[in-house]
Amino acid sequence: QYKFWGTQPVPRTDEVVTDEGPIEPNKPISEIRAEPYPIHKDFEWVTVDLEDEAENRDVYELLSNNYVEDDEATLRFDYSAEFIKWALMPPGWRRDWHLGVRVKTSRKLVGFIGGIPARVSVRGKEISMVEINFLCVHKKLRSKRLAPMLIKEVTRRINLTGIFQAAYTAGVYLPKPVATCRYYHRSLNPKKLVDTGFSYIPRNMTMARMIRLYKVPEEPKTPGMRLMTAADVPQVTKLLRKYQSKFELYHMLNEEEVAHWLTPIDKVVYSYVVEDEKKRITDVVSFYSLPSAVIGKSAHSHINAAYLFHYAPSDLGAGDKRLQQIIYDALILAKAASFDVFNCIEFMDNAKFIEPLKFGRGNGDLHFYLYNYRCADVARENVALFMV
Ligand code: NHW
Ligand code: EN5
Known part of the structure; x- marks a missing residue:
């Protein structure tokens, strides 16, 4: 049981965490291994240069063929090459945290893990961390440790820069989540979702009734809702900061980072703001594009999924209704942009709109983890950490 994770600074699965703080103290640089870990003679460590189109393509190919699938291997995440660059090159990114493994003879990329810097607020304490994502090993090299x-080699490279904590999410259970949240799905194109095996027709339902049930208007309902621009960054940063500060686990964003994560990029990230008569920004809502490839035989090659990303509803005394309204507009805008489904997880204030807006419970969980940081369980409505 957990031959690897048992050696790492993470809580045991049976541990009841009450105190809070680092599990191991920071090491002075002189005590951190200076050379890369040894690797099997047929392979070599590489630092992937995502600014090089061919190397960006190599990561895309590895992930599109070998990354996360659902329980029955119906679908596989298909992050675009441009998305991968966006996700791994935010302000402060470092090339040596984009770690790959290549086969020496063929140069084929068969392994990858990516880290990005992030200041994470954990119950009011601001901690410099990395966020780890896109861990992937080629299918033919699985179960070879x-x-x-x-993980060890990227940890070494990160430790050398004086960072000793990390955050990551995964669908699999490992020692030991700080929170676990369920995925929810809002159908926008029910017929395609059923045809591809993503969804099904419930008993007492027909396709015609489903199509009617999930129909949304063609244009957003909130007066002043429009695409976000670079000029909105300062106001959006203030809004997000204010709203986020009520949660116990979130990525603290400065203006530069808001510009990176929210400025719209076609087919990658979609962000909208509500502007009032006095040109003030009152609300923001965003989602990103993450298609899944259909693995089995189907008339469709992909499902186009939008994932709810950063948002902040204004506090205009409308309470939960306001949040429902801006998420409803996000559904409308996603449908207009040809997305087939709108996904979110049950965290933040999402429970307030999940039922009224007809999201259905998915079969997958997302677990949230911290590396080398003990922290009592965080209730899901207090989690606001986004990892794409
Ligand atoms: S979660 C998505 C991860 N990727 C996939 O699921 C893609 C498809 N699967 C694969 O490519 C988002 C392989 O199955 C992988 C495992 C590579 C997952 N996280 O090599 P072995 C992220 O990227 C443990 C962590 O033989 P394999 C977050 C497993 O429990 N550990 O297996 C990533 C076992 O350890 P144990 C995972 O199937 C966070 C060991 O790996 C894991 O060929 C990373 C077996 O290794 C997962 N998702 O390859 C941690 N899945 O103790 C970052 C399995 O049980 C930590 N394992 O023996 C922080 C680092 C930075 C710190 C800085 C201070
Ligand atoms: C790194 N940032 O299992 C995170 N997805 O529910 C990586 N289920 O799509 C970790 N076999 O419920 C990702 N349909 C972990 C998630 C891995 C992928 C995964 C789940 C999340 C998912 C689909 C079924 C998939 C195909 C069947 C699902 C139900 C549709 C729903 C029913 C109710 C009415 C609306 C539609």
Whole structure:
């Protein structure tokens, strides 16, 4: 049981965490291993240069063929090459945290793990961390303990920069989540979702009734709702900061980071603001595009999924209704942009709109983890950490 994770500074699965803080103290640089960990003679460590189109393509190919699938291998995440660059090159990114493994003879990329810097607020304490994502080992090299090697080598490279904590999310259970949240799905194109095996027709339902049930208007309902621009960044940053500060786990964003994560990029990230008569920004809502490839035989190659990303509803005394309204507009805008489904997880204030806006419970969980940081369980409505 947990031959690798048992050696790492993470809580045991049976541990009841009450105190809070680092599990191991920071090491002086002189005590951190200076050379890369040894690797099997047929392979070599590489630092992937995502600014190089061919290397960006190599990561895209590895992930599109080998990354996360659902329980029955119906669908596989298909992050676009441009999305991968956006996700791994935010302000402060470092090339040596984009770690790959190549086969020496063929140069084929067969392993990857990515880290980005983030200041994370954990119950009011601001901690410099990395966020780890896109861990992937080629299907032909599974169960050979390559994943622990990637994790150890990226940890070494990160420790050398004086960072000793990390945050990551996964669908699999590992020692030990600080929170676990369920995925929810709002159908926008029910017929395609059923045809591809993502969804099904419930008993006592027909396709015609489903199509009617999930129909949304063609244009947003909130007066003043429009696409966000670079000029909105200062006001959006203030709004997000104010709203986020009520949660116990979130990524603290400065203006530069808001510009990176929210400025719209076609087919990657979609952000909208509500502007009032006095040109003030009162609300913001965003989602990102993450298609899934249909693995089995189907008339469709992909499901176009939008995932709810950062948002902040204004506090105009409308309470829960306001949040419902801006998320409803996000559904409308996603449908207009040809998305088939709108996904979110049950965290933040999402429970307030999940039922009224006809989201259905998915079969997958997302677990939230901290590396080398003990922290009592965080209730899901207090989690606001986004990892794409
Ligand atoms: S979660 C998505 C992860 N990727 C996938 O699921 C893609 C498809 N699967 C694969 O590519 C988002 C492979 O199955 C992987 C495992 C590579 C997952 N996280 O090499 P072995 C992220 O990217 C443990 C962590 O033989 P494999 C977050 C497993 O429990 N550990 O397996 C990533 C076992 O350890 P144990 C995972 O199937 C966060 C060991 O790996 C894991 O060929 C990373 C087996 O290794 C997962 N998702 O390859 C941690 N899945 O103790 C970052 C399995 O049980 C930590 N394992 O023996 C922080 C680092 C930075 C710190 C800085 C201070
Ligand atoms: C790194 N940032 O299992 C995170 N997805 O529910 C990586 N289920 O799509 C970790 N076999 O419920 C990702 N349909 C972990 C998630 C891995 C992928 C995954 C789940 C999340 C999912 C689909 C079914 C998939 C195909 C069947 C699902 C139900 C549709 C729903 C029913 C109710 C009415 C609306 C539609």
